[in-house]
Amino acid sequence: MSKILIRGARVLGGEAQDVLIDGETIAGVGTDLPAGDATVVEAEGRILLPGLVDLHTHLREPGREDSETVLTGTRAAASGGFTAVFAMANTFPVADTAGVVEQVYRLGQEHGYCDVQPIGAVTVGLEGRKLAELGAMHESAAGVTVFSDDGKCVDDAVIMRRALEYVKAFGGVVAQHAQEPRLTEGAQMNEGVVSAELGLGGWPAVAEESIIARDVLLAEHVGSRVHICHLSTAGSVEIVRWAKSRGIDVTAEVTPHHLLLTDELVRSYNPVYKVNPPLRTERDVMALREALADGTIDIVATDHAPHPHEDKDCEWAAAAMGMVGLETALSVVQHTMVDTGLLDWAGVADRMSFAPARIGRATGHGRPVSAGEPANLTLVDPAYRGAVDPAGFASRSRNTPYEGRELPGRVTHTFLRGRATLMDGKLA
Numbered sequence: 001m002s003k004i005l006i007r008g009a010r011v012l013g014g015e016a017q018d019v020l021i022d023g024e025t026i027a028g029v030g031t032d033l034p035a036g037d038a039t040v041v042e043a044e045g046r047i048l049l050p051g052l053v054d055l056h057t058h059l060r061e062p063g064r065e066d067s068e069t070v071l072t073g074t075r076a077a078a079s080g081g082f083t084a085v086f087a088m089a090n091t092f093p094v095a096d097t098a099g100v101v102e103q104v105y106r107l108g109q110e111h112g113y114c115d116v117q118p119i120g121a122v123t124v125g126l127e128g129r130k131l132a133e134l135g136a137m138h139e140s141a142a143g144v145t146v147f148s149d150d151g152k153c154v155d156d157a158v159i160m161r162r163a164l165e166y167v168k169a170f171g172g173v174v175a176q177h178a179q180e181p182r183l184t185e186g187a188q189m190n191e192g193v194v195s196a197e198l199g200l201g202g203w204p205a206v207a208e209e210s211i212i213a214r215d216v217l218l219a220e221h222v223g224s225r226v227h228i229c230h231l232s233t234a235g236s237v238e239i240v241r242w243a244k245s246r247g248i249d250v251t252a253e254v255t256p257h258h259l260l261l262t263d264e265l266v267r268s269y270n271p272v273y274k275v276n277p278p279l280r281t282e283r284d285v286m287a288l289r290e291a292l293a294d295g296t297i298d299i300v301a302t303d304h305a306p307h308p309h310e311d312k313d314c315e316w317a318a319a320a321m322g323m324v325g326l327e328t329a330l331s332v333v334q335h336t337m338v339d340t341g342l343l344d345w346a347g348v349a350d351r352m353s354f355a356p357a358r359i360g361r362a363t364g365h366g367r368p369v370s371a372g373e374p375a376n377l378t379l380v381d382p383a384y385r386g387a388v389d390p391a392g393f394a395s396r397s398r399n400t401p402y403e404g405r406e407l408p409g410r411v412t413h414t415f416l417r418g419r420a421t422l423m424d425g426k427l428a
């Protein structure tokens with residue numbers, strides 16, 4: 001097996017240390033480790049993190065291979081420093097059976113750029129009427145533990161209650177896309193001053209907050225575990241904070257774009273800013289940053305949502321909702337959280353690796369950088385500054401809101417069980 005010595009990296013942002021990888025495992029962490037016959041990666045000034053874990057990725061395969069495939073999506077993940085991604089169930093066909101989740105799981109294993117953990121649908125066909133085969137998906141080779149109808153809300157309270165009861169038996173979790181459907185009919189952007197001025201249909205904060213309030217109460221009633229996808233409002237933060245203070249078993253995520261962008265950008269009518277939940281206000285952005293810093297929000301999740309050019313390059317009303325995010329996530333988090341002093345690198349390791357791995361039960365990921373652990377690692381150059389160029393993306397899609405924007409930091413190396421999937425910024 002090959003040996004790699006990462007020399008002089010700041011592990012989780014701390015003191016410079018050497019990390020020796022032997023085969024699939026971290027063999028040692030210390031100062032002045034002898035290189036021997038190992039390949040040396042000079043890492044002075046760089047940050048070494050546990051491999052990042054994304055609890056919310058849309059890989060689009062099967063069914064929409066024109067926007068992304070498991071291969072291109074996992075290459076994008078490796079470029080962004082991820083060693084594991086959870087693939088959302090809104091594919092064609094929907095991942096609502098053991099057969100489909102096993103197919104996605106196997107494709108991830110075959111390609112080998114990062115581990116792919118399929119998410120199972122909560123309801124058959126994401127239609128919200130009948131529970132999918134949650135038990136069969138959990139017992140399949142894919143070992144599904146996270147269930148979500150993401151893209152749609154499980155809006156029927158009885159179905160949500162039954163799903164929470166069902167997953168409790170095997171320690172699973174339901175990840176809710178909180179969107180009250182009646183309150184968001186015809187919604188095109190955040191409901192507020194800007195939507196009123198532009199005359200676009202509003203997506204009110206209460207449509208998110210009312211579902212979160214209901215679901216944390218259902219989780220308490222059932223004694224089960226609920227995860228809230230992509231929090232986007234200050235009010236949602238307050239509800240989750242209240243629920244946690246009561247001891248309710250709730251976790252929550254925020255996307256990089258909701259930590260940086262606001263609905264003011266919609267004035268451009270550029271559909272690259274159209275996303276669900278929508279970009280909110282500056283006040284919401286600041287509340288989300290604070291909540292991620294104090295742990296009310298547990299994790300950053302990308303909601304990587306690739307779309308082909310023709311689905312985004314059209315008038316605002318007709319454009320698809322969503323943004324790609326895997327290849328820019330860490331830079332946006334450095335920009336909004338680290339460079340602002342809200343979070344240190346150990347905090348980034350927690351919010352982007354330890355905590356998402358724990359919530360999704362991703363075995364072998366989100367582990368400490370210490371001897372005997374699987375060598376799932378990400379090396380970052382935090383001093384790098386550069387404009388985002390989507391032409392260089394590994395993703396099949398280019399729908400990024402950051403084109404031309406200068407962002408800090410760059411992932412230089414990603415190691416999946418000791419194998420470099422990204423080496424000096426190039427996919428291996």
Ligand SMILES: [Zn+2]
Nearest residue numbers: 150151177229
């Ligand atoms: Zn969603």
